Amino acid sequence: METQLKGFDEAERLYLEIRSANPPANPREQMTATNGLIDLYRKMGRTARLKVELARFVDRYRGSALAEGAARELKELKALDVTSESRRSPT
Numbered sequence: 001m002e003t004q005l006k007g008f009d010e011a012e013r014l015y016l017e018i019r020s021a022n023p024p025a026n027p028r029e030q031m032t033a034t035n036g037l038i039d040l041y042r043k044m045g046r047t048a049r050l051k052v053e054l055a056r057f058v059d060r061y062r063g064s065a066l067a068e069g070a071a072r073e074l075k076e077l078k079a080l081d082v083t084s085e086s087r088r089s090p091t
Contacts, residue, residue, distance in 0.1 A: 008044055
């Protein structure tokens with residue numbers, strides 16, 4: 001998506017628009033938009049937004065294999081945060 005549009009910002013806007021559409025997009029489009037945002041935030045290095053989207057995905061699609069993968073990635077990102085914080089804290 002981001003390669004066919006004007007870049008990451010335009011792709012993000014479109015994914016968010018799909019997700020917040022009224023009436024709501026069909027479930028497949030919703031999942032595609034959320035996956036697109038996750039991939040986009042990963043590419044952009046926006047870990048705070050990535051964690052939010054991963055958590056949203058886990059909550060919405062709980063019990064699916066994709067949600068389990070998202071939960072693992074979220075857990076890994078949170079562990080990196082803890083590791084980074086412990087390195088910054090004086091001992």
